[in-house]
Amino acid sequence: GENVEQHPSTLSVQEGDSAVIKCTYSDSASNYFPWYKQELGKRPQLIIDIRSNVGEKKDQRIAVTLNKTAKHFSLHITETQPEDSAVYFCAASINQGGKLIFGQGTELSVKP
Amino acid sequence: DTGVSQNPRHKITKRGQNVTFRCDPISEHNRLYWYRQTLGQGPEFLTYFQNEAQLEKSRLLSDRFSAERPKGSFSTLEIQRTEQGDSAMYLCASSFDGQTEAFFGQGTRLTVV
Secondary structure (H helix, E strand, O other): OOOEEEEOOEEEEEOOOOEEEEEEEOOOOOOEEEEEEEOOOOOOEEEEEEEOOOOEEEEOOEEEEEEOOOOEEEEEEOOOOHHHOEEEEEEEEOOOOOOOEEOOOEEEEEEO | OOOOEEEOOEEEEOOOOOEEEEEEOOOOOOEEEEEEEOOOOOOEEEEEEEOOEEEEEOOOOOOOEEEEOOOOOOEEEEEOOOOHHHOEEEEEEEEOOOOOOOEEOOOEEEEEO
């Protein structure tokens, strides 16, 4: 069935360092890959997304890469700041706005 | 606030009782999704509606769970004969027909005691 695996489950970095979170998906029909940030007690919020017709997308300090052949996509955060501390979820869907299959989440801690 | 709204925010109930949650999506969104999130896990898909039609239900959704979206606007999720394993955050999300991202509500945290 549809499945998304996410690693690592926890990640601790020093302020200013980079953080990388990796996901793999099983459904080859997936072609939309969003990343959500969830702060404690709050709703998941979209931070960046990528469609399968591109290999990389960047928005300021955040970038996402996609390898459709390997069914693998990654989130890269550069120059991390304490306010980046949160749980990050990757997800896969067959279209934007469609049913999302989420990874298990990565708890990112940025130490000042 | 014109985002997705969920009520109540918190619900504590005794095992065996029925509970009902409400979700008000963004007004022009025709798709509405319910997800369940347990501590330390990603949201799990439960069911979704396109307008008033319920188009897909997860195998996770036992027959104690029922969802409705009678007029294609707000939706309700009812859990009958609650069990302790139903304790979770229930999230609602809405989108417009594959043309926008999914926007999430704040969730309803259910605790079954």
